[in-house]
Amino acid sequence: MAAEKQPARKKIESTGQMMKIMSEYFYDLNDAAAASDRKVAWCTSVGPAELLRAMGFAVHFPENHAAMLGATRMATELIPEANTIGYSPDICSYLTADIGAHLKGISPLARAYPGIEAPPRPDVLVYNTNQCRDVQDWFSWYAREFDVPCIGITSPKNFTDVSEILVDDVTRQIEALIPTLEEVSGQSLDMARLRETVALSRECTELWRQVLETAMAVPAPLTFFDGTIHMGPAVVLRGTRQAVDYYRQLLAELQQRIADGSGAVDDEQYRIYWEGMPVWGRLRQHSELFARLNVSVLVSTYCSSWIFPDFDPEEPIRSMARAYLGLFIVRSDAYKEQYIKQMLEKFRIDGIIYHDAKTCPCNSNSRYGMPQRLERETGIPSLVISGDLNDLRCVSDEQTVTNVEAFIEQLEERKDHA
Amino acid sequence: MTRPVFIGLDMGASRTKVVVIDDQGALLGHAVKKSGIDFAATAAICLDDALLRAGAGRSDIGGAMATGYGRSNVTFVTSRSKTEISCHARGCFHSFPEAQTIIDIGGQDNKIIKLDAAGRRQGFKMNRKCAAGTGAFLEEMSARLDIPLQEMNNLARRATEMIKIGSYCTVFSATEVLESIRHGKPVADIIKGIFYSMIQRVLEMDSLTEKVVLCGGVVAHNPYLVEMTEEMIGRSVLLPEYPQLTGAIGAALFAREDAEN
Numbered sequence: 001m002a003a004e005k006q007p008a009r010k011k012i013e014s015t016g017q018m019m020k021i022m023s024e025y026f027y028d029l030n031d032a033a034a035a036s037d038r039k040v041a042w043c044t045s046v047g048p049a050e051l052l053r054a055m056g057f058a059v060h061f062p063e064n065h066a067a068m069l070g071a072t073r074m075a076t077e078l079i080p081e082a083n084t085i086g087y088s089p090d091i092c093s094y095l096t097a098d099i100g101a102h103l104k105g106i107s108p109l110a111r112a113y114p115g116i117e118a119p120p121r122p123d124v125l126v127y128n129t130n131q132c133r134d135v136q137d138w139f140s141w142y143a144r145e146f147d148v149p150c151i152g153i154t155s156p157k158n159f160t161d162v163s164e165i166l167v168d169d170v171t172r173q174i175e176a177l178i179p180t181l182e183e184v185s186g187q188s189l190d191m192a193r194l195r196e197t198v199a200l201s202r203e204c205t206e207l208w209r210q211v212l213e214t215a216m217a218v219p220a221p222l223t224f225f226d227g228t229i230h231m232g233p234a235v236v237l238r239g240t241r242q243a244v245d246y247y248r249q250l251l252a253e254l255q256q257r258i259a260d261g262s263g264a265v266d267d268e269q270y271r272i273y274w275e276g277m278p279v280w281g282r283l284r285q286h287s288e289l290f291a292r293l294n295v296s297v298l299v300s301t302y303c304s305s306w307i308f309p310d311f312d313p314e315e316p317i318r319s320m321a322r323a324y325l326g327l328f329i330v331r332s333d334a335y336k337e338q339y340i341k342q343m344l345e346k347f348r349i350d351g352i353i354y355h356d357a358k359t360c361p362c363n364s365n366s367r368y369g370m371p372q373r374l375e376r377e378t379g380i381p382s383l384v385i386s387g388d389l390n391d392l393r394c395v396s397d398e399q400t401v402t403n404v405e406a407f408i409e410q411l412e413e414r415k416d417h418a
Numbered sequence: 419m420t421r422p423v424f425i426g427l428d429m430g431a432s433r434t435k436v437v438v439i440d441d442q443g444a445l446l447g448h449a450v451k452k453s454g455i456d457f458a459a460t461a462a463i464c465l466d467d468a469l470l471r472a473g474a475g476r477s478d479i480g481g482a483m484a485t486g487y488g489r490s491n492v493t494f495v496t497s498r499s500k501t502e503i504s505c506h507a508r509g510c511f512h513s514f515p516e517a518q519t520i521i522d523i524g525g526q527d528n529k530i531i532k533l534d535a536a537g538r539r540q541g542f543k544m545n546r547k548c549a550a551g552t553g554a555f556l557e558e559m560s561a562r563l564d565i566p567l568q569e570m571n572n573l574a575r576r577a578t579e580m581i582k583i584g585s586y587c588t589v590f591s592a593t594e595v596l597e598s599i600r601h602g603k604p605v606a607d608i609i610k611g612i613f614y615s616m617i618q619r620v621l622e623m624d625s626l627t628e629k630v631v632l633c634g635g636v637v638a639h640n641p642y643l644v645e646m647t648e649e650m651i652g653r654s655v656l657l658p659e660y661p662q663l664t665g666a667i668g669a670a671l672f673a674r675e676d677a678e679n
Binding site: 375381386398399402403405406409410413414417 | 501538539544546
């Protein structure tokens, strides 16, 4: 039997520091839930976290918890718990996994952080539907479960340009959240503190952009799979000094890798763009599969979604509205295609892989002809793989491997004939 | 033998196919067996059988490549394995050196592969995680109706009407078939509907451009599928001499190229 090449997995040294600040974040959340003088808000990942943090809330992100359920491969056993109470297996598997975990009374936090049993009980739930309607349904379920307020922003969708009319709309919706949040927190909104939080969010996401853009180097010093892990602080600690400090450290390490000519994948032969969600329960297998094929999956729409250049401390609420509207997922196909085309050029991409996530249509851009249109316009080949973010019942490993290997063989053929 | 032979092995989910070709690419011998549960043993038995038919021995092997699901279980390969998509493409282009759309109907997978005039792959599609349109679908129907697979082809030819099957799911399709039986529909008409459904599921995967080439074990054993495909797409299709062996032939051709390099 031909020996299969075992890929080397290159450790990012800053990971230790990331684990430390993530640990501090979760323990702080846990402490807040127990304290009488602090309130806990649950927030969607691109919801008004800046506002919540500025008002003194400890902020929990159920999507982060759901991704942990996926990465620890607990999700697939928990999703059916939510299915039995009426939440279809066809809807968001973040939602079903997270609600299933609550119903079963288990959490990956308990395994990772001794002393923590579960996510903190919320005092208020705040959503933004800029990702999908499912987040609102998800939060509404918890609002009924805990008998606490559920408020949020109903975002416009499928627009190409972030017009002032849309910004006006979302600004008003953010402002409308404030009275309820003041009532729950017992404090008035301090605009100076909000400006400071928005400034830190801006700094955090600007550094995150620089981190991701190190992958423009050949060979790329980090992969999409690294990015899915290291985006943690940008998601849950946006608006804090810890996140800013962490990304400075990570950026310095990656810049050193570039200076040393050290790629994340040995002998990088092909550079791939990943469109869509990761398969959380298969991060390691997918990372090893591509490394074995000397392929660097080095840029993605998903990790780039936490770059918010619109945050501006001079007009904090309006710039929050602009930032939340600027998100890729909420935009029209015309915008998305233009964005992806720019990324293909910027990162010198050889091929695109679209992950068609069964339960996440909003994050699956392979269903309305986009791969075919982009392939026709750019000449860059694409592959669609079927899977899911959390529900491994929707994932076929053998099919994925065959598809990916065949796709790389196709790229090799192109190179041989070039 | 004085000249080396080259081996291509396609270990599919259902059948294992081995071919022996000479240094000019001519087919000298082949063997097909059920893949079973011991892939390595099946591969070895198949290899020896094919070599025997080719009048060659293991010492004559100048190169060998494996493809298909069980490719990593094969011990006698000399080349890095390639996927069945690349091998079917190579095998079909060897038979028909022109731009083409290949439809491969296998035991578990369907594939549509597009090649340009130089044989370069332009893209490919595999069926999603569903057996609709595959050989497994036909086997399921054969078992439900208790009609041997080899008889289904002839029965379909005798149909006077066609009972259409609408479901995307193999198991629910079987329920539709049982419903037709309950209603006293002629078996031949039902089987024609089964074949129609198979092709329909495959054609839904991608558009067809240039010449259409059909290959795979299901096509090899059910010539009625070829006729029905032509009728459904409104033009003639090309069929390699050994439709079930195109993947193995492609692998053997790659093994020969690797040996030359």
